[in-house]
Amino acid sequence: MKEQKVRTRFAPSPTGYLHIGGLRTALYGYLFAKKHGGDFILRIEDTDLQRYVEGSVEIIYDTLKDAGILYDEGPDVGGDFGPYVQSERRDIYHKYAQELIRRGGAYYCFCDKERIESLRDENGNCRYDKHCLHLSEKEIEEKLKSGVPYVIRQNIPETGTGSYHDLVYGDISVDFKDMEDGILIKSDGMPTYNFANVVDDHLMGITHVIRGSEYLSSTPKYNLMYDAFGWERPVYIHLPPIMKDERHKLSKRNGDASYADFVEKGFVKEAIVNYIALLGWSPKENAEKMTLAEMVEKFSLDGISKSPSIFDETKMRWLSGEYIKEMSDEEFVSRGLEFFKKSKVYGKYDLNKLAALLKTRVETFGEIPEKVDFLEEFGPYDPALFTHKKMKTDLEVAKKVLPAARELLASLPSFDFQTLHDELMALVARLGMKNGQVLWCVRVAISGRESTPGGVMELAEILGKEETLRRMDFSIGMIGAK
Ligand code: GLU
16 A cells, blocks of 8 residues: 655644744744655644734744745645635635535524523533533524524534544643533634644545644544544644643743744744754764754654753753854854944954854854944953962063063064964973963953953964054053053
8 A cells, every 4th residue: 555645734823923932833843744755834824813923824834934844835935726725715614614514514593692601600611511512403593594693613513532642742631521512613604723634634635734732632632523524533642741841831922032032033944943842852873963864863752751841041042053163264253243243343353263263162142242342342441350369460570571572573473373372382492481471461451351262373373463452552541561
């Protein structure tokens, strides 16, 4: 028998930014489909008009593409199973709702607000009592004819248990008495998620439904519909929640960070995607840094755990730093350009040289300005900086070192790292001092700081001869070394 082609989907609601949890669902759907040579589909679930946020569909398209999670079918790329936007599928839902009514899986409900309100118990919970299930065909016809507003409800059996096997959570059972006859088609004619997801997953040929664990307990309801229609149920893969800390879920509604926020903060995109993949999945051999292609190759459901994972920004930052270290200077400059532009040094120094200095010293591009701005911030500083016990220097040492170093630097025909290194080392020998004494003093003299990214040679090379000498003169004057 020919094996069925795997088809997975990502079905976000356009309610704002694509948050980390949503992106992980998309990523796992993509990885699973690609691992099995299948298709990954994007479907926009926009039937809740109240939660719709203008522009968020574009954010979904852009984010997935930017993250490299490419879909084979979707609203903007087309495909044979469209439309891929639920609000454009109303007629389809209506047709299938009628069909489900015929099959006894659903019924018209004409109860008005007051009647529904009257069903509330002392805790304010409202559970529909199947009143309209018992209307005669004639009554239903009359009400429909005379335009009485209605919803269509699912007809859930009053007894029995709905069971299924989830590939992450195992066997799940929910008693039908704990479910209510939920609305499938609302009075405005729009379907609810509960109905649309079933119809669409079936019609779009979805073989594996991958989504958040919040749908675990409502899945038996969906299975009732698959069964009533005589459709094959999909395979279910529910994903554990992502937590902000031990007790709080990471959530879009609480404004927790989105993919776009992290890109804006200068995290390397591949690192964000890579880190997100690890939220709930442990690849074999504990692989951590992986390209998307490597993730596809390694992806396996056995590695997905049921327990919630905690989003650890520090770890993602570390991973971002690992990606940065591997970049060429040119790539670092082009990908971090926006952040160089925000710094005070932009347009004044050779960015490739700065890149060489920064690559091993930043974990995100966002750190670029704070790391390089000091180059432009030179002015009076505390002469106590020359005193350093371990380096065996103090103000007296500086008074000897600085004039000699100034003279040497002024005489250099070239100001590249190697020349600076060799000449300063020769100066150390001539002065009969320790390396640290000379290097420390000159670095303080040209930076005015206790710590700098990069040592004195790198710094002098970036500043250039003229600026280095100007700073030497300033420092010599400041400590009265002449
Ligand atoms: N629209 C649903 C959501 O955003 C999708 C759930 C699913 O994947 O079935 O949560």
